[in-house]
Amino acid sequence: MSNRSVYPGPAALEMKDITRRWPGGEPVFSNLYLSIPRGSICCLLGPSGCGKSTLLRCAASLDTMETGETLVSGEAVSTPSPERQLILQDDRQLFPWLNISENILFPVRRSTAGSAEGLLEMVGLADSGSLYPSQLSGGMKQRAVLARSLAAEPEILLLDEPFGALDSEIRKRLHRVLLDIHRKRKLTILLVTHDVNEALILADTIIYMDSSGKLSQPEVNPLGDERNMENPQFFQATMKMRKRYGLLIG
Amino acid sequence: MKNSFSPDTEGNSYRHRHHRWLWLAGLLVLWELIRRISGVNPLLMPPLGDILMELVHGIFKGMLVRRWLLSMALVCGGLAAGTVLAMILVVISSTGRGASSFLSLISSLMHPLPGLALLPLVILWFGTGTPAVLFIIIHAVLWPIFVNLESGVRSLAPAWTGYARILKLGRWETFIRISLPGSFPHLISGIRTGWARSWRAFIAAEMVFGAVGILGGLGWQLFESRVMMDTPALYSALLVVMLTGMAMEEIILARWENRVRRKWGEPGDTGMAAE
Amino acid sequence: MKLIKKLVICIIISPLMIFFFTSCTEDKRTVTLAEQYGLAYAPVSAARLKGWFKEEVPETEFKWQTAGNAATVRESILAGKLDGGFMGIPPYLIGKDRGMKWTAAAAVARAELGLVTVQPGVDTLGDIPENMRIALPQPGSIQHILLAMAADRELGDAGIFDNRLITLSHPDGLTALMAGTEVKAHFTSPPYLQKELMIPGARLILDGNEAFGGEFTFIIAVFSDDFIKSHPEELAGVRRAIQRGADWLNENPDEAAAFLADYYRMEESELSRIFHSAALSYGGDILGMEDFQDFMLKRGYLKNGLQDEELILP
Known part of the structure; x- marks a missing residue:
């Protein structure tokens, strides 16, 4: 594991023995254990419908679990809190009645004009603060949502396929924005995706969730610090991972 | 852009x-x-000129303007009070299943009930003055606004309500900062219905009830011209009632609704910016 | 242009609309009258229920409508849907003054009207404080004119109460008085007058005859001039039937009370007491037309003075 961004002390997010059932009683997943070290980026990879979004909602304490507990920095939590910010793929996360600056400052009780500008710049929306969400493209909206979650000064970002609906060019740019933010803000990130490439580009560790809701052992990103598609080993690493988890193309 | x-x-x-x-x-x-x-017979259909003369006379010399202002003040006041009351009810209804089902029962009982049907009771509770007419107006606006606002709150985007939980917003803060603005298009439709209902209710209440205060409003103007058999004045007052109703509905409320919908990007969302 | 086409269609349709507006009761064998609900209209109701209209005018069909007030009667006559109806003298005079082609043809009832108050310390008109509201049926009603006449005579200002009036129907006025609202006085007629005087603390501070300065007819029968001209026989029969009802009520109060108790949804004993009392008396000649007209002319409710012959059918 790359030690560039991992800090000592208890894990930023730890989930012990967690079980969550469908309304019918069938378990989505049961007795899982998950630990994410402070400052690391962990990607939860898996096919759609396997329960990884539910796991993320449980990590945010938005869904209740039948068994188990969630610990943030070693302390048990049972209700949502601003330190764990959740970002979805949903097109309607921003508030349409507020402009982008107002949306971004929504979590801040007493806003100062400067703080919105800094966040807008960080996500590359410097000139768009006065626009309304209906005037933004999908990528711009996700940038704004990212900026809004940063305004709450979180410790953990929980991302559920945040770039899933975007085309690849925009996606690539947003990956860079996310990594940039991670470096500057020393955040812990848990990202859910079904895209192996995305996992290899972003993650320190990768965990695979299969369609029956079981988790694999965490795997350190084989690309080390050279996580980009220009790395000659990228294609090989992708193929290896696809093979291991049965995620063949076509 | x-x-x-x-x-x-x-x-x-x-x-x-x-x-x-x-x-x-x-x-x-x-x-x-x-x-x-x-x-x-001109007593049935007076000449257009007479009606317009009466209108001009009413505006410049008579009490038409003052009565119009009184009517507007009462209806708009009732509309505002009804809106606030509807908001309070929606918050109460969001406290739990019991409150919500109770209020939904009350609103489905009260919504179809014309305020005028309550007149004898209203006289018992509120007497005959301004409070009674205000009650009739508030009754007319409260239920459509409540029903609309509540369906608006129910259809809020799940991401917004989830975000309120993440930020640990309280019930009131969630309502003021998210639920209320988030159901604004619904609220405006409610206010449009409420306006139409309250305007009619007010005119009718005055015609059955008598003048509000010393001056009276447009309903009183109608009633008075009727019993005094001043047909041109009757038609000119009718004209004012119709035009006011239409102007408020089409010029003010519909435009307001359009503006909000446009801001939300609801109808023709053509202004999608490129990345 | 489409617009012009539509306009042409409208113009073609308009004669049909005119037909609807002006269609009169063409059938010569039909008489349409409006009845109102109240003890003062008892001669009409009694004669109708006893079948006396048909007896007096055989081979004629009577159609009855129910009217809420004089304005409804007036509008129906104006629209040609009605041949006659019943009302107080002032609404009749207001209509006549504005050009209604109608004429009074019979007296239906005289009645004891009165201003009842529940406000302590108010015993005369002069005692009525500024903030006290007085309920009565409507502007231009007989109650309104009587109050103005009394105010003119006693206080020298006929309009002194105009800003303190509130328009309520008789039952709503009774409710308001009983409920202790800001309405502390009500100008009303039987049986509401009797009911209100039973409220603890209620008393009569002005009666109708006192206000008017003499006797007057409360309810008169009014017929459209078209009907009067074209149906003289039917008119005569209708007048006879009303007088027959009035005489029967005056002469047989107990029998009438038994007969009408169900219709008025009142106790027979209570109705009998009212029929026996001086509160109501039926039929006779129309009284007070001239004095009402003089006063209403003076106060500006009327513009053109008319002769008695024009106002009352001989």
């Missing part, structure tokens, strides 16, 4: 509005034609 709208829509609505004035003028001409051809 500005959200641009297709000039076509604007042109249509302009032409549409243009047509309306033509139709209105046509109706007035038709009135005069029928009157002259048929030789109908």
